[in-house]
Amino acid sequence: MTVKLGVIGTGMIGTDHTRRIQEVLTGAEVVALYDYLPENAAKLQAAHAPGAKIHETGEALIAADEVDAVLVCSTGSTHESYVLGAIEAGKPVFCEKPLATTAEGAKRIVDAESAAGRRLVQVGFMRRFDQGYNMLKATMESDLGTPLMIHACHRNAAVPEHYVTPMAIHDTFIHEIDTFRWLLDDDFVSAQVIFPRKTRHAHDKVADPQIVLLETSKGVRIDCEIFVNCRYGYDIQCQVVGEEGVADLPEPMAVATRREARLSQPILTDWKSRFMAAFDAELQDFADRVPSGHVGGPSAWDGYVAAISSDACVTAQETGAIVDIALPDRPALYD
Ligand SMILES: NC(=O)c1ccc[n+]([C@@H]2O[C@H](COP(=O)([O-])OP(=O)(O)OC[C@H]3O[C@@H](n4cnc5c(N)ncnc54)[C@H](O)[C@@H]3O)[C@@H](O)[C@H]2O)c1
Numbered sequence: 008m009t010v011k012l013g014v015i016g017t018g019m020i021g022t023d024h025t026r027r028i029q030e031v032l033t034g035a036e037v038v039a040l041y042d043y044l045p046e047n048a049a050k051l052q053a054a055h056a057p058g059a060k061i062h063e064t065g066e067a068l069i070a071a072d073e074v075d076a077v078l079v080c081s082t083g084s085t086h087e088s089y090v091l092g093a094i095e096a097g098k099p100v101f102c103e104k105p106l107a108t109t110a111e112g113a114k115r116i117v118d119a120e121s122a123a124g125r126r127l128v129q130v131g132f133m134r135r136f137d138q139g140y141n142m143l144k145a146t147m148e149s150d151l152g153t154p155l156m157i158h159a160c161h162r163n164a165a166v167p168e169h170y171v172t173p174m175a176i177h178d179t180f181i182h183e184i185d186t187f188r189w190l191l192d193d194d195f196v197s198a199q200v201i202f203p204r205k206t207r208h209a210h211d212k213v214a215d216p217q218i219v220l221l222e223t224s225k226g227v228r229i230d231c232e233i234f235v236n237c238r239y240g241y242d243i244q245c246q247v248v249g250e251e252g253v254a255d256l257p258e259p260m261a262v263a264t265r266r267e268a269r270l271s272q273p274i275l276t277d278w279k280s281r282f283m284a285a286f287d288a289e290l291q292d293f294a295d296r297v298p299s300g301h302v303g304g305p306s307a308w309d310g311y312v313a314a315i316s317s318d319a320c321v322t323a324q325e326t327g328a329i330v331d332i333a334l335p336d337r338p339a340l341y342d
C-alpha cells in the first residue's frame with residue numbers, strides 16, 4: 008500500500024520533507040499541498056511533486072478523500088489549528104516542532120487526542136531517530152550506571168535578524184528539552200538561564216550565548232550552552248556523566264585529512280545535513296504506521312511537556328530566577 012500524504016506549509020522544511028518522501032522513503036507519496044503563499048506551493052509542486060493537487064485551504068487538504076495523513080510544516084503559530092483539524096478528521100498527523108506555540112494550545116491537542124482514544128499525532132523531534140543519540144542512550148543504559156549530570160551545547164553558525172532572545176528557547180533549545188527527557192526518561196523540576204558576555208557577532212535583539220541550567224525530578228543536573236552565532240558551524244554536543252562512567256554523543260562521520268602540516272576534519276554547517284538520516288527515519292516510521300491508524304515516536308504529550316518546559320525557560324530568561332516546572336498528570340493514552 009502507498010500511503011498518500013498531504014503537506015501543509017511548503018517553505019524550507021515542507022520542501023525538504025516532500026523531497027525525502029518522493030525520493031528517499033518507501034511506501035509513501037505526496038498527493039496534496041497547501042501553503043498560505045500559493046507561489047510557495049507551486050514552486051514545491053514543480054520541483055518535487057508534479058502529481059500533487061494544490062488545495063485552496065489547509066482545511067480542504069485535511070478533508071480531502073485522497074489524503075490518508077497530514078504533515079504540518081507551516082509556521083509554528085499555525086500548527087495547533089491544523090493538528091486539531093486532523094484529529095477531528097481522524098487522520099494521523101506529523102507536526103513539525105513546536106506542537107503549539109503555547110502550553111495551553113498543546114494541552115488542547117492532548118485533550119483532543121485523548122478524547123479520540125488513539126495516538127494520531129507525531130511531533131517532529133527527529134533526534135529520537137538519530138543513530139548517534141540512540142547509541143548514546145544504549146550506552147547510558149548498559150554502561151554508565153545512574154546518570155548524574157549532562158553537559159551539552161547547541162551551536163548554530165548564525166541566525167537571521169528575526170531571531171530574538173526567546174527563540175533561543177522556543178526554536179532552538181526545545182530540541183534539547185525533548186532530547187534530555189528522552190535520554191533520561193525523566194522530567195524537569197526547575198530551570199535557570201544565565202547570560203555570559205555577549206558575542207559581537209549577535210544582532211541587538213538576541214542575547215547570545217546563553218546557558219540553561221535544568222534540574223530533573225531524579226536530581227540530574229544539566230547545563231546546556233546555546234550559542235547561535237558561533238560562526239564556525241552547526242555543532243551539537245552532549246556528554247552524559249554517570250556513576251560508572253562518562254559517554255559522549257558521537258561526532259558526525261567525517262574524513263580526516265593530513266595536508267600541509269595540518270590534520271583537519273570538516274564540521275557541518277546546517278541542521279539539514281547534520282540530521283538528514285534522522286529526518287528520513289522519523290518520516291519513514293510515521294508513514295509505515297499510518298495504515299494501522301496509530302502513530303509512534305514523540306507524542307503530543309511530549310510536545311506539551313516541551314511547551315511547558317520551554318515556557319519556564321523563557322520566564323527564567325526574563326527574570327533571572329530559578330523557575331519551578333510543574334507538570335499535570337499524564338493521560339492514560341501516553342502511558
Ligand atoms: N525539526 C527541525 O529540526 C526543524 C527545522 C527547521 C524548521 N522546523 C520547524 O518547521 C516549521 C517551518 O519552518 P521552516 O524553516 O520551513 O519555515 P519557512 O518560513 O521556510 O516555511 C513556513 C511556510 O509556512 C507557510 N505558512 C505560513 N502561514 C501559513 C498558514 N497559515 N497555512 C499554511 N502555510 C502557512 C509560509 O508561507 C511558508 O511557506 C517551524 O515550525 C519550524 O520550527 C523544524
Ligand SMILES: O[C@H]1[C@H](O)[C@@H](O)[C@H](O)[C@@H](O)[C@H]1O
Nearest residue numbers: 161162163178179182235278
Ligand atoms: O529551526 C532550527 C532547527 O530547529 C535547528 O535544529 C536549530 O539548531 C536552530 O536553532 C533552529 O532555528
